Amino acid sequence: MPPKATITKEQILQAAFDIVRMQGLEYLTARGIAQKLNCSTQPVYRIYANMDEVKDHVYEMAVDLMRNQIFSYQDEQNSPALNMAIGFLHFAKQERYMFQFVYLSGYKSFDLNQEVFIGETLSMKPMLHSKRFRAIDESKQRNIFIKISIYLIGIGTMIHSGTLKMDFHEAVEMVRDMYEAIMAYEGRSSS
Numbered sequence: 663m664p665p666k667a668t669i670t671k672e673q674i675l676q677a678a679f680d681i682v683r684m685q686g687l688e689y690l691t692a693r694g695i696a697q698k699l700n701c702s703t704q705p706v707y708r709i710y711a712n713m714d715e716v717k718d719h720v721y722e723m724a725v726d727l728m729r730n731q732i733f734s735y736q737d738e739q740n741s742p743a744l745n746m747a748i749g750f751l752h753f754a755k756q757e758r759y760m761f762q763f764v765y766l767s768g769y770k771s772f773d774l775n776q777e778v779f780i781g782e783t784l785s786m787k788p789m790l791h792s793k794r795f796r797a798i799d800e801s802k803q804r805n806i807f808i809k810i811s812i813y814l815i816g817i818g819t820m821i822h823s824g825t826l827k828m829d830f831h832e833a834v835e836m837v838r839d840m841y842e843a844i845m846a847y848e849g850r851s852s853s
Contacts, residue, residue, distance in 0.1 A: 669705035678720045683727075686759045687767050690717065721769060724760045728753050747814055747837045751830065754818030761822050765815055798845075806844050813840050 677698040681690050692703040692713060699705070710716050728750075735749030754761045763769060798806070817833055820826030826833070 669699055669701055669709075671709050673699060674706055674709060674716070675719055675723065678716050679723050682720055682724065682763055683757070683759055687717070687763050687769065690720065692716075717769065721763065724763050727757065727760055728764055731757065743841065744834075744838060747810070747841070748834055750814050751818055751821060751833055751837070754822045755830075758822060761818065766819065809844050810837075810841055813837070 674695055677695045678690055681694050681698060690713070692706045695706050695716070696703045706716070731753045732746055732749035735745050735752055737745055737748070740748065814837060817826065817836060821830075821833060
């Protein structure tokens with residue numbers, strides 16, 4: 663009798679990630695993972711106490727995918743902050759189910775007074791290349807980042823859902839205009 667194949671944690675996570683990426687969070691079940699791996703649900707529950715643990719890990723993988731895609735967009739004519747924003751809009755458009763999982767599912771919520779927003783410290787790095795941004799008080803830098811993030815998520819949601827029928831370049835211009843308006847407001851109020 664041939665030995666039973668051992669299903670690993672990595673295989674379970676990859677199968678779970680693939681399900682969410684291709685079908686959406688609502689399709690992520692132990693049975694769905696088992697079907698994808700051609701096994702029973704027993705390996706899933708041997709490694710994970712429950713599906714919430716699997717979802718937590720898949721959420722982290724989704725955020726990592728988002729970060730990689732956001733920072734992979736490069737146009738040397740743009741500032742690093744604008745490249746990050748454009749990368750985010752591409753993520754919203756191209757990764758439908760991952761965008762839903764991270765931003766629209768309600769799976770994770772943030773109290774901005776007590777927690778760091780999704781990728782905040784990493785995402786603020788491109789803004790720190792701007793002399794104007796660095797000249798602003800650190801607490802106001804965070805306010806700028808949060809306001810721009812919320813604006814980007816809103817536009818990203820509308821692009822993602824097809825609600826916003828506009829050229830992608832128009833959306834980029836809207837983001838650029840909002841960044842300038844927020845920088846002017848926060849910069850002026852810091853003196």
